[in-house]
Amino acid sequence: MLSIKNLTVSIHGKQIIKGLNLEVKEGEVHAIMGPNGSGKSTLASVIAGREMFDVDEGEITYMDQDIFDMAPETRAREGIFLGFQYPVEIPGVSIANFLRTAINEKRKYLGLEPMTGAEFLKLMEEKKKMVEIHSKLTNRSVNEGFSGGEKKKNEIFQMAMLEPRLAILDETDSGLDIDALKVVANGVNKLRRPDNATIVITHYQRLLDYIVPDFVHVLYDGRIIKSGGKELALELENKGYDWVKKETKTDTVS
Amino acid sequence: MNTMHTTLMKDKLLELFETEQQNIRGNATPMVNRIRKHALTRFKTNGFPTTKKESWRFTDLTPLLNTEFAFDFRNQSKSTDIEKIFTCDVYDLDTYSQTLLNGWLIYKHAPLTKLADGTIVGSLAKAMEVYPDLVDNYLGKAAATDQHEMAALNTAFLQDGLFIFVPDNTKVEKPIQLINIVNAEQPVFLQPRHLVIVGKNASITLVHCDHSLTHNISFTNTVLEVFAEEGAKVEHYKMQNKGRNSALVTHSFFHQKQNSRVSSNIITLNGGFTKNIVEATIDGTNCESEHYGLYLVDSNQHVDNQLNIDHRAPGSTSNQLYKGILDDEAKAVFSGKVLVRRHAQQTQAFQNNKNILLTDEAKANTQPHLEIYADDVKCSHGATVGQLDPDAMFYMRSRGLCERTARQMMMIAFAGEVVQKISIDALRARIQNMVEKRLKGELSICEQCVLHCNSKEPTSFNIDLSKL
Ligand SMILES: Nc1ncnc2c1ncn2[C@@H]1O[C@H](COP(=O)(O)OP(=O)(O)OP(=O)(O)O)[C@@H](O)[C@H]1O
Ligand SMILES: [Mg+2]
Numbered sequence: 001m002l003s004i005k006n007l008t009v010s011i012h013g014k015q016i017i018k019g020l021n022l023e024v025k026e027g028e029v030h031a032i033m034g035p036n037g038s039g040k041s042t043l044a045s046v047i048a049g050r051e052m053f054d055v056d057e058g059e060i061t062y063m064d065q066d067i068f069d070m071a072p073e074t075r076a077r078e079g080i081f082l083g084f085q086y087p088v089e090i091p092g093v094s095i096a097n098f099l100r101t102a103i104n105e106k107r108k109y110l111g112l113e114p115m116t117g118a119e120f121l122k123l124m125e126e127k128k129k130m131v132e133i134h135s136k137l138t139n140r141s142v143n144e145g146f147s148g149g150e151k152k153k154n155e156i157f158q159m160a161m162l163e164p165r166l167a168i169l170d171e172t173d174s175g176l177d178i179d180a181l182k183v184v185a186n187g188v189n190k191l192r193r194p195d196n197a198t199i200v201i202t203h204y205q206r207l208l209d210y211i212v213p214d215f216v217h218v219l220y221d222g223r224i225i226k227s228g229g230k231e232l233a234l235e236l237e238n239k240g241y242d243w244v245k246k247e248t249k250t251d252t253v254s
Numbered sequence: 255m256n257t258m259h260t261t262l263m264k265d266k267l268l269e270l271f272e273t274e275q276q277n278i279r280g281n282a283t284p285m286v287n288r289i290r291k292h293a294l295t296r297f298k299t300n301g302f303p304t305t306k307k308e309s310w311r312f313t314d315l316t317p318l319l320n321t322e323f324a325f326d327f328r329n330q331s332k333s334t335d336i337e338k339i340f341t342c343d344v345y346d347l348d349t350y351s352q353t354l355l356n357g358w359l360i361y362k363h364a365p366l367t368k369l370a371d372g373t374i375v376g377s378l379a380k381a382m383e384v385y386p387d388l389v390d391n392y393l394g395k396a397a398a399t400d401q402h403e404m405a406a407l408n409t410a411f412l413q414d415g416l417f418i419f420v421p422d423n424t425k426v427e428k429p430i431q432l433i434n435i436v437n438a439e440q441p442v443f444l445q446p447r448h449l450v451i452v453g454k455n456a457s458i459t460l461v462h463c464d465h466s467l468t469h470n471i472s473f474t475n476t477v478l479e480v481f482a483e484e485g486a487k488v489e490h491y492k493m494q495n496k497g498r499n500s501a502l503v504t505h506s507f508f509h510q511k512q513n514s515r516v517s518s519n520i521i522t523l524n525g526g527f528t529k530n531i532v533e534a535t536i537d538g539t540n541c542e543s544e545h546y547g548l549y550l551v552d553s554n555q556h557v558d559n560q561l562n563i564d565h566r567a568p569g570s571t572s573n574q575l576y577k578g579i580l581d582d583e584a585k586a587v588f589s590g591k592v593l594v595r596r597h598a599q600q601t602q603a604f605q606n607n608k609n610i611l612l613t614d615e616a617k618a619n620t621q622p623h624l625e626i627y628a629d630d631v632k633c634s635h636g637a638t639v640g641q642l643d644p645d646a647m648f649y650m651r652s653r654g655l656c657e658r659t660a661r662q663m664m665m666i667a668f669a670g671e672v673v674q675k676i677s678i679d680a681l682r683a684r685i686q687n688m689v690e691k692r693l694k695g696e697l698s699i700c701e702q703c704v705l706h707c708n709s710k711e712p713t714s715f716n717i718d719l720s721k722l
Binding site: 090 | 643644645648653654655656657667670
């Protein structure tokens with residue numbers, strides 16, 4: 001579904017991603033872990049289409065299409081969803097209005113009739129239940145005045161509404177209390193289908209108890225330096241990143 | 255800067271005053287004529303404001319004065335059947351509307367009407383004959399001709415305009431709508447003068463619309479004086495949608511006694527040259543003075559909003575929120591002054607001006623002036639000039655919105671903060687609709703009026719007009 005080959009990305013001449021490879025197939029869950037500043041959010045942004053980064057080398061294909069030919073909105077309409085590490089506040093734009101516009105622009109792109117107001121409200125109620133949003137949050141402006149946890153929940157709510165094929169969740173678990181963490185994980189699990197895929201970026205093994213990954217990757221200084229199964233996350237939790245760094249060094253030597 | 259135009263224009267006006275004196279003085283009261291004389295002297299001395307003056311630094315009148323203007327000192331439109339040239343669907347609504355044509359009040363039955371609740375509405379010229387004491391008590395008391403050159407000019411030539419008197423304890427049920435129409439074959443120079451007196455604990459909503467029916471050059475220099483007596487409540491909405499060849503200078507002077515509430519809302523959707531001067535004198539305790547403005551301008555339009563809030567008494571609150579979106583080479587100027595005098599303790603004064611520039615050529619000048627002489631006050635001010643938030647733009651696009659839609663949603667939301675302050679539901683819905691159309695580019699050159707008054711087609715606004 002997603003194939004990244006030898007990706008090199010820089011900003012203002014500073015290299016951040018330094019030859020990264022990643023293959024994500026339908027039905028899989030990948031976890032990306034790695035120390036602060038290693039390039040995890042940059043990778044996610046480049047996949048979603050943020051234009052401020054310069055792609056110097058490499059390629060990304062999504063569903064066999066060159067992703068760099070697609071505008072961010074096209075990628076979204078083709079099913080890519082990015083759950084932001086820092087969701088942006090948009091004063092004066094209500095979540096309901098925003099999502100209805102997003103859904104209908106996607107439907108238009110896919111050649112479908114726009115969703116009626118009633119259909120939309122029904123869908124919204126359904127998804128609100130799913131991610132356990134009880135409040136009138138959806139009438140409020142997008143993320144404006146939301147607590148850290150509410151912002152993250154709102155990202156999952158939007159993901160549920162948009163039903164993406166490839167969801168990239170950038171530290172959606174950070175700042176969540178334990179109950180909210182379960183709700184978010186639950187939401188992600190309920191949305192899993194054999195034909196979609198999820199990339200979770202996280203610092204905590206805890207999340208992976210709920211969203212069980214097929215692969216865990218360690219991103220370090222712009223490269224994936226180690227990949228493994230879910231047990232790798234546990235090992236990282238116990239031994240820290242230094243252990244991987246050392247191990248990689250010995251690998252290179254041997 | 256070409257000062258010749260202003261000098262020529264000044265000389266011409268002074269000469270006109272001499273020859274037309276009889277007509278201009280008309281049936282004005284001796285007191286009004288004394289005020290007039292003083293104002294004329296001010297105009298003789300000060301002339302037109304120039305860019306040397308701080309409050310006109312970024313707004314140059316001189317190019318606008320290089321026109322052979324016609325003046326109407328004799329009410330030549332008197333016999334016009336207004337309904338033949340202008341039908342406004344707002345007439346069908348539940349407002350009490352008054353129309354000025356080329357500066358003169360047009361009426362069907364009587365120039366002055368006493369409504370059932372005792373409110374007097376109609377022509378200022380007539381009011382000077384019928385209620386001379388009332389007029390003498392108020393006229394000129396708020397419009398400071400020593401500080402404001404254009405107000406001095408207006409006062410020197412004042413003849414007609416809207417007069418409203420709301421007796422004490424009277425709540426005027428329907429909004430009173432003033433439609434100011436310019437319709438002339440040649441360039442005209444108009445100076446309407448409005449006087450609104452709102453008695454103790456009385457309340458009124460005033461909707462003030464400026465329209466032009468032709469594409470001709472026009473210069474309108476308006477002075478509105480509003481007196482809010484103790485406990486009075488005044489809501490003032492000013493809308494304009496004029497042709498590109500129109501110049502509009504509008505002074506709104508509010509004089510507030512204790513416990514009074516004034517809110518003004520100035521919406522500038524179109525117009526060639528616009529200067530709004532809003533001055534509120536807070537002359538009593540526990541007053542509220544709220545001033546909102548929205549300007550959406552493009553091409554080479556110029557809009558200048560100047561606010562002066564004078565806190566003369568303790569314990570009152572003022573708030574200014576002006577927002578604008580500028581496209582193409584449009585230019586906006588905002589200058590907001592708050593003066594808190596020594597005795598005005600416990601004053602709260604807030605000011606905010608936000609501008610979004612859509613192009614590199616658009617320009618916004620924003621200047622706060624806070625002069626605070628009291629020590630126990632709460633004041634804040636903020637000003638921003640910027641582009642649409644690129645992070646928000648990417649966030650929206652990453653959810654599937656195209657750039658254009660995302661832009662529009664953000665701009666509509668930005669303007670919405672001011673539109674939300676309109677408390678008449680139907681008017682708010684209409685303005686919201688107009689703003690959306692404007693921002694979606696459907697009305698990029700809107701020569702129609704803001705309320706679609708002149709359109710023969712049924713309006714497609716999805717609102718309940720009966721509420722107005
Ligand atoms: N807009 C930018 N301008 C300059 N440098 C940037 C920019 N965005 C990211 N960087 C730099 O790129 C590097 C990688 O940042 P990135 O946000 O991708 O890290 P991360 O792995 O997501 O870290 P964290 O775990 O803290 O979220 C950092 O050194 C960061 O400072
Ligand atoms: Mg990050």
